[in-house]
Amino acid sequence: MGLLNPVIATLLADTKEYMAKMNEADEKMHKFGKTAEESGGKFHKFANTASNAVIGVGAAITGYAIDQALKFNEVLDNIQNQSGASAEEVDRLKTSIINVSNETAISSDKIGNAFLQVEKAGMRGASAYKLVDVAAKTAVITGGDVVSTTQTLIGIQRLQIARGMSVAQVGDLMVNANKMHVGSLESLTGVLTGKVGGALAATGMNLAEIASISGVASAAGYGTAKSYVALATGLQKIESPTASSAKQLKALGLNADVLAQTARKPGTGLVDVLKMLEVQSRRTGIPMNTLIKDTFGAASVGMVQTLANNINKVSDANKKLQQSSGADLSIKFGLTSQQLNFKLKQLETQSHNALTGFGLLLLPDVTAVANFAEGAVKYFQKHPLVQKIASDATLTLFGASLAFKVAQAIGKIPGLGTLLGKIPGLGSLFKSTDTALLTEIAANTAATATEGAIADAELAKTGVAGGLAGFAKTFGEGALNFISDWAGPAAIVGLGVKNLVDMVKTGKPMTIYDPFSGQTTNGQPVSGPQLPNNATIAALGGVVDVQQVSPSTGKNFGPSLQVLGKQLDALNTLGYEGKLTRAQFNQALLNFSKQDQQRNYSLKVRITG
Amino acid sequence: MGEIIISGMVQFDQAIRKDMAKMSLAAKEFVTKGADIIGDSAKEQWRARPGGSRTVSKSGKVYYKGTGPYAARRPMPTIRTGNTRSSIRRRYVKEVGSGRWESGTGPSTDYAPFLEFGSRFISTPAFPFMSMGVENAHERIDALAHRLFNQAQE
Numbered sequence: 209m210g211l212l213n214p215v216i217a218t219l220l221a222d223t224k225e226y227m228a229k230m231n232e233a234d235e236k237m238h239k240f241g242k243t244a245e246e247s248g249g250k251f252h253k254f255a256n257t258a259s260n261a262v263i264g265v266g267a268a269i270t271g272y273a274i275d276q277a278l279k280f281n282e283v284l285d286n287i288q289n290q291s292g293a294s295a296e297e298v299d300r301l302k303t304s305i306i307n308v309s310n311e312t313a314i315s316s317d318k319i320g321n322a323f324l325q326v327e328k329a330g331m332r333g334a335s336a337y338k339l340v341d342v343a344a345k346t347a348v349i350t351g352g353d354v355v356s357t358t359q360t361l362i363g364i365q366r367l368q369i370a371r372g373m374s375v376a377q378v379g380d381l382m383v384n385a386n387k388m389h390v391g392s393l394e395s396l397t398g399v400l401t402g403k404v405g406g407a408l409a410a411t412g413m414n415l416a417e418i419a420s421i422s423g424v425a426s427a428a429g430y431g432t433a434k435s436y437v438a439l440a441t442g443l444q445k446i447e448s449p450t451a452s453s454a455k456q457l458k459a460l461g462l463n464a465d466v467l468a469q470t471a472r473k474p475g476t477g478l479v480d481v482l483k484m485l486e487v488q489s490r491r492t493g494i495p496m497n498t499l500i501k502d503t504f505g506a507a508s509v510g511m512v513q514t515l516a517n518n519i520n521k522v523s524d525a526n527k528k529l530q531q532s533s534g535a536d537l538s539i540k541f542g543l544t545s546q547q548l549n550f551k552l553k554q555l556e557t558q559s560h561n562a563l564t565g566f567g568l569l570l571l572p573d574v575t576a577v578a579n580f581a582e583g584a585v586k587y588f589q590k591h592p593l594v595q596k597i598a599s600d601a602t603l604t605l606f607g608a609s610l611a612f613k614v615a616q617a618i619g620k621i622p623g624l625g626t627l628l629g630k631i632p633g634l635g636s637l638f639k640s641t642d643t644a645l646l647t648e649i650a651a652n653t654a655a656t657a658t659e660g661a662i663a664d665a666e667l668a669k670t671g672v673a674g675g676l677a678g679f680a681k682t683f684g685e686g687a688l689n690f691i692s693d694w695a696g697p698a699a700i701v702g703l704g705v706k707n708l709v710d711m712v713k714t715g716k717p718m719t720i721y722d723p724f725s726g727q728t729t730n731g732q733p734v735s736g737p738q739l740p741n742n743a744t745i746a747a748l749g750g751v752v753d754v755q756q757v758s759p760s761t762g763k764n765f766g767p768s769l770q771v772l773g774k775q776l777d778a779l780n781t782l783g784y785e786g787k788l789t790r791a792q793f794n795q796a797l798l799n800f801s802k803q804d805q806q807r808n809y810s811l812k813v814r815i816t817g
Numbered sequence: 818m819g820e821i822i823i824s825g826m827v828q829f830d831q832a833i834r835k836d837m838a839k840m841s842l843a844a845k846e847f848v849t850k851g852a853d854i855i856g857d858s859a860k861e862q863w864r865a866r867p868g869g870s871r872t873v874s875k876s877g878k879v880y881y882k883g884t885g886p887y888a889a890r891r892p893m894p895t896i897r898t899g900n901t902r903s904s905i906r907r908r909y910v911k912e913v914g915s916g917r918w919e920s921g922t923g924p925s926t927d928y929a930p931f932l933e934f935g936s937r938f939i940s941t942p943a944f945p946f947m948s949m950g951v952e953n954a955h956e957r958i959d960a961l962a963h964r965l966f967n968q969a970q971e
Contacts (some may be wrong), residue, residue: 215933216908216923217859217951219851219958221844222916 236726278626280305283320291327301327304337312344312541313550314354319344329362334373342379345541348550350386351786356397357382363401369408370415376534381415383540384529388423396422404433411447414475420525421478421515428514435511442504442512446471446481456502461492467503475530479523482516843969845910847962852907854921854957859922859950864893865903875944894932894944901926905947923947 283305288298301323309316322343326336331464343358350357364370370378382400389396395506398404399422400415408418425435445453447468454464462484470484471477485499515522544550870887872880881887881897889895896902904925913919923929924947935943 214923215929215947217852217855217919217947219848219855219920220913220924221847221851221918221962223913 217276266370280316280320283317287320287324287327290331291324291334293327297327297332304340308337308341308344311341312348312354314347318354321355325355325358325362329366329543331362339375342375342537345537346379346382349537349540349544350414352394356394360397360401363397363405364415367401367405369400369405369413369418373415373532374534376537377532378415380534380537380540381419381529381532384424384532385419388420388525390423390426395426398433399426399436404440407437408443411443412472412474412477413443416526416529417475417478419529420522421524424515424518424522425511428511428518430514435508438505438507439511442508443471443478443481445505447501460494460499460502461488461504462499476523476526478515479519482512482519482522486516486519515604536634549598549614590651694697713738822881839955839969840966841912841916841918843965845912847965848918848920849907849910850961850965851958852910852922854909854961855922855947855954856905858954858957859905859924859947860902861953862893862946862949864890864895866896866899870897889944891919892942892944892949894946901929901932902946904929905950 255346284298284302287293288295289300293301301320305316305319305323308314308472309319312319319340322340326339331339339361340354340358343361344354346352346361347354347357360377360382365375370381373381382396384397385400396419399408400418405418408421413421421439422436428437446464449457449464449468457464467481467484470480473480479691481503482724485496485503486493489496489499496516497509501509504512744817821893866881870882872882874880883889883897884894887895894901901924905923908919908921908923911919931939932944933947934945935941
């Protein structure tokens, strides 16, 4: 025994791993898997799990959002394709689905499928919304499935067994009926609609009557369609007496016509018939069993006898169910929605929906996102220092995985397939990348990466439009006056990085400080603090070179200006490309510095002439 | 002359160190709770003992029938005595380096490896309850990681 390897599943969390680049994580994963194999463990899957968990530090917000958005889009497409709803209708449904989902904590794809059922039934607009809203609330209170509840409500409407009742009243009735019904909600809905519901509806019974019978019958163990259909057949026999059956009833002292008239009375027909039989039994001494057999038929004796034995319960249940109201449904839903579990679920659902909304925003902009992803990868390739910090490593990860995901998703999005060819270099992005790993990572993109990536994606998009608003959106609204701490915006305005950039671009003679050597470019040392060590520089986002680009060769040349901080780099790039005015640039610096403070540390960059 | 002055490095370093410490704590919590999740999941992989398979001889010895209708059904192991299943638990949690935490989960019965990996009497694949447990715990572990590390980064 001692020679055997113990069966131990090992879970490893390496926060340094989180800080490492994607390739390092890849190697780690394979190495771990190999070790597990050698030690006799058969835990490749586990190795993946552990590594995933490590890689997945943070949250798969963007990957998840896109997933959700894709699912959501699929449901919307289904509605359009299967129900014949117009594009405008589907567009309106987007909001309706999210609203109902947010309110009831049921996932948007389930609500979407409920809408699909309603739309397929030909309902549109407000009536469709009302029905799904009620179905969702009913499903929340009863713990049922929103799609089947929706189908039941549609079925009830089609069977016309709830005439004169609003959809909300029907929903409340279902809630009340479920309380009385012994068995699953599915078995109750099976009684209210479908083959059984249709057979009972054909006898003129209304919804409350059917539900009250179901309540008592289910408690006695009658749950099969056969027993309910036998009851319906028996009632039909009473309602449409033949000459021979009338003669048979007469022998028992019953008037077939009176009995038929009583049975046809909506809402109370069955109860009244049973009461009549009970009175007759007491009066004549004929056993109830005999009376039931000769009136309803032998097949339904058991169930009808049970109903007759519990006639008061059936009657009370019927009265209670008839009093169902839409207001009661709202009250019950209100009570349910105050429960902690519901609130947690609602929070979760609302978060999902928010992400779905975010994913929907990303999806149509596939080209921009893919460009960003590709641009991000190239950017990090060009800046080795930047690769050393965690957020940027995961940002690389994000860029690659997002682009991969987008590429995968394109085929699934109607009308976007042709965009694939328009995304420059998308295919080449994956030439040297393990796509299996990207798939894993796509589902486990880190939150921090997402944050940074979104900011940069926004920047990329809004920067093109050339606006301070976009930049402010990226780096945070509101101002912080770190510059005014010492020199005020005038220091920047006085010279400005853009000015410096312009000077570099135009090749105007100037002196540039080299942060690595601590010397100026003309070889003269300058006074002032030395830059921190390389690790800290890397953590700050590396050093950015701003240098003149030759129009003929496309290569950098001439003196370079080096600025610390990756966001400043982004800022510089925009300035360099002339997409920001000097005022916008300075305002962005102010915003940037606020974000700086929010990070609990301060990075101050002072540029003086 | 252009000049760049940088300040606030101390605060920055402090913030980074604080973040690292929080991440390390989160990693410890992750492997601890993750180990329990794996343990629970591994226990879920077992098939209940078939009714009637347990017999007691006249001398009081307990036997478990494992043939015919009581035969094992791969890949789920069938509970006989329940000892192996009951023994599955978190075995250790240790720091294996700066910011690196590791936990181990598994059973303690001597014959558990035979069940998991097979033997000359049990063909491979045997009854990999731990592997299946780990596989089925995938989503829960991912969710745990997302939650804990997100919290640590807030």
